[in-house]
Amino acid sequence: MKTIVKHQNKLAYAKFDHFHLRELKLFFKLLSLLEENKNIYTYTAKDIKNFIGMKDQTYEKFEILIRSLQKKNIEIFTNSQDSDVYSIFSILKFKRGEKIIEVKYGEDFLPLILDVDKNYCRYNLKYIENMKSKYSILFYIRSKAEYFKGKFTLTKEDFLKFLGKNYSSNNIDKKIIFPMIEEINSLTDLNLKVSKTYEGQKRGRTKVSGYTFQISKKKITLSEAIKKSVKLAKKNIFISKSKVLNDETVERLLEEFSEKKLVDGLLYAYKEINKDFSTLKYLKTVISRAMEPIEVKKEEKENINKDINTPEEKQQTNYPQYSEKEILIYTLKHENLSLDFFETMKRKNKVMYYNTLKVQLKKMQKSQSE
DNA sequence: TGACTTGCTGTAATCGGAGA
DNA sequence: TCTCCGATTACAGCAAGTCA
Numbered sequence: 044m045k046t047i048v049k050h051q052n053k054l055a056y057a058k059f060d061h062f063h064l065r066e067l068k069l070f071f072k073l074l075s076l077l078e079e080n081k082n083i084y085t086y087t088a089k090d091i092k093n094f095i096g097m098k099d100q101t102y103e104k105f106e107i108l109i110r111s112l113q114k115k116n117i118e119i120f121t122n123s124q125d126s127d128v129y130s131i132f133s134i135l136k137f138k139r140g141e142k143i144i145e146v147k148y149g150e151d152f153l154p155l156i157l158d159v160d161k162n163y164c165r166y167n168l169k170y171i172e173n174m175k176s177k178y179s180i181l182f183y184i185r186s187k188a189e190y191f192k193g194k195f196t197l198t199k200e201d202f203l204k205f206l207g208k209n210y211s212s213n214n215i216d217k218k219i220i221f222p223m224i225e226e227i228n229s230l231t232d233l234n235l236k237v238s239k240t241y242e243g244q245k246r247g248r249t250k251v252s253g254y255t256f257q258i259s260k261k262k263i264t265l266s267e268a269i270k271k272s273v274k275l276a277k278k279n280i281f282i283s284k285s286k287v288l289n290d291e292t293v294e295r296l297l298e299e300f301s302e303k304k305l306v307d308g309l310l311y312a313y314k315e316i317n318k319d320f321s322t323l324k325y326l327k328t329v330i331s332r333a334m335e336p337i338e339v340k341k342e343e344k345e346n347i348n349k350d351i352n353t354p355e356e357k358q359q360t361n362y363p364q365y366s367e368k369e370i371l372i373y374t375l376k377h378e379n380l381s382l383d384f385f386e387t388m389k390r391k392n393k394v395m396y397y398n399t400l401k402v403q404l405k406k407m408q409k410s411q412s413e
Numbered sequence: 414t415g416a417c418t419t420g421c422t423g424t425a426a427t428c429g430g431a432g433a
Numbered sequence: 434t435c436t437c438c439g440a441t442t443a444c445a446g447c448a449a450g451t452c453a
Binding site: 064100101102103175176177219222 | 434436
């Protein structure tokens with residue numbers, strides 16, 4: 044499932060004070076599954092239910108949560124006085140029978156999550172998945188939107204307005220700031236530090252007037268395997284010319300792919316890319332392609348039966364039939380060739396590929412009869 | 414004097430084990 | 434896979450003490 048959330052920065056400044064923790068997680072989970080050019084989205088409820096930590100709870104409770112989220116609006120301040128209120132969903136419902144969720148976003152809300160060419164922020168859902176405080180989620184997203192500035196400052200008034208609380212000044216540190224900073228620093232790719240600003244008083248102690256949050260990104264230490272695969276990938280002239288592969292983009296790729304998948308994907312890109320390109324998006328597409336499972340599709344099964352065992356041959360022999368996958372496994376075990384080699388051959392020359400498998404099949408059958 | 418800290422308590426949400 | 438229910442946790446409010 045997709046795990047990257049993208050939306051306009053505006054959304055990071057919105058008031059989510061009336062959202063519960065699970066409603067927030069559900070909301071951002073739905074955003075991560077967004078695709079362009081779709082009117083109504085349908086999702087399997089199970090995965091989403093598990094993601095928001097309701098694995099062991101009833102679908103009735105899940106439905107209550109869905110209904111509650113459906114009623115929510117968000118408020119975005121356009122200046123210190125005025126704000127716009129957006130209806131998030133025009134449809135959000137759980138279909139009990141099919142156990143699916145149907146989603147249609149509000150027309151005015153859609154640009155906030157689809158127009159993400161500029162002034163947008165993106166982050167991996169995994170960072171907020173295990174957060175236990177809704178404030179951690181809100182401040183993490185806010186920090187992502189403000190990251191390019193390196194810091195952001197909120198007056199005490201704005202701070203409380205953002206959280207939708209009317210706290211007396213006590214408890215802010217203990218109940219909001221400390222737990223939130225700890226969660227963000229331990230669970231996410233960011234480090235957040237807070238410092239207070241004070242205003243002088245005629246009498247008594249100085250008064251807290253605001254909070255400044257310093258944002259820095261944690262340095263990811265790249266493993267030797269990643270370093271080697273990046274070095275190898277750059278030996279491909281087209282990847283090298285594109286200049287899209289650097290420390291920063293590798294970090295971004297690691298947000299989307301596991302280390303192993305990225306290593307395999309870069310190796311695949313090194314072998315496969317044979318034309319000029321200029322975007323990271325293209326490289327990601329190629330890396331994703333490397334992960335497509337080698338499944339024996341129905342069509343391929345028909346091919347393999349047709350090409351490897353003709354009806355005549357089937358009649359002539361009593362040998363057992365093997366799937367393409369089984370023949371491949373046998374070949375890789377007995378010949379000094381890689382899976383990549385066969386995948387490439389299959390793409391570029393199907394006739395040669397199936398002929399090769401045919402030869403291997405005969406070897407298999409011969410070894411079975413011995 | 415009044416803002417801030419600390420500690421206690423109540424309420425609602427969430428968790429997790431047992432059993433159907 | 435689902436429900437039930439007691440235990441735990443997060444959030445919120447209050448009051449007394451501390452500090453400049």
